[in-house]
Amino acid sequence: MTKTVNWGVLSTALIGREKVIPAMQKGTVSRVTAIASRDLATAQRTAGALGIPKAYGSYEELLADPDIQAIYNPLPNHLHVPWTIKALEAGKHVLCEKPIALDTAEARTLLAARDRSGLIVAEAFMVRYTPWWQRVRALVREGRLGEVHAIQTAFTYFLDDPTNIRNMAGIGGGGLMDIGCYAIATARYIYGAEPLKVSGLIDRDPTMGTDRLTSAVMQFPTGHLTFTCSTQLAPHQRVTVMGTKARVEVMIPFNAPPDAPCRIVIDDGEALDGSGAVAETFAVADQYTLQGDAVSRAILGEFPLEFPLEDAAANMRVIDAVFRSAESGAWETP
Known part of the structure; x- marks a missing residue:
C-alpha cells in the first residue's frame, strides 16, 4: 500500500480553494484531510464543497490535530512566517506560499525555527516541478542554446482594487512580492547561481x-x-532564455493551465520571422499536483527536497536588494 501524507490547510484563501487543494487531491501521495478558517461555518462550507473530511473554526485546532502531518499555508504574506513557525512547533511539515517572508531578516527566523524542529519547510514555487521548466533547464545544461547570457521575463496583470490583499502595502502586497519573485526564482533556477548585483526601478501607486x-x-x-512585473498592466506572461546558438520561450511560464498542454518554442534565429522555430508540447499536467506530491515524497523520506528553505531565503535576499536599489538609485548586492 502506498504511503501518503495527510495535509491540513490554513485558511480558505482563494488560491487554495480554486487551484492548490483540488490539484493536491489528485495527487498520488497527498491527501487533503482538513481545512481551517477563523469562522467555522466558512471552513465547513469550503470543506463540503471540496470534499475535505474535517473542518476547524480556528487555525490552532487544525495544528492540534494529531492526524495531520503537513500544513499548506496560503495566508497573506505577513502571516507566512508566524503561522509556519506555529505549524513547526506543532510538529507539522509546511508548504508555504511565496514569498516565504516579508524580508530577509524574517526568513532567517524561519530558518532557525526549521532547524530547531528538524522538519521540512518548502516555498510554493510550483513552476519548478513542471516538465516544461525542467526541459528548459535541461536544454541550457546540455548546451542546446549555446552559452546562455540573457533571460528576459514579463509578468503582468491588472488589479486596482484597494481591498485586495495584493494591493495592501502594509502586509507585503505589491507586484515584486506577488509576481516579480517568480522572475527571480526562475532565473536562479535556470542559471543555477545567485545574482552578483541588482538594479531596480519602482513606480508606486499614489493611493x-x-x-x-x-x-x-x-x-x-x-x-x-x-x-518587468506589474499589477496595473494588461495581463501578459513570457520568459525568453537566450543563448549564443538559440533561444527558448516559455509560452505560459507561470499560470500554466491544468487542463491544456503547455508549450515551449526553440528558435535558432535563422529566420527572423520565426518560421524556423520548433515547438515542444507537453502533456496536460497540473503544476500544483506535481508540487504537492514532490513535497509529500520528501516528507515520506523518498528523496531530499530539491528546493529547501535556504533557496527561499536566497530568493528573499534578491527581492530585498531590488527594493533597496529602487530607493538608493544604485546597484545593490543581495
Missing part, C-alpha cells in the same frame, strides 16, 4: 503605496536577467 510597476536588471556570473 495604495504598493509597487504597481517594477523593473530590474541583475548580473549573474554568466549572464543577465531583465524583468
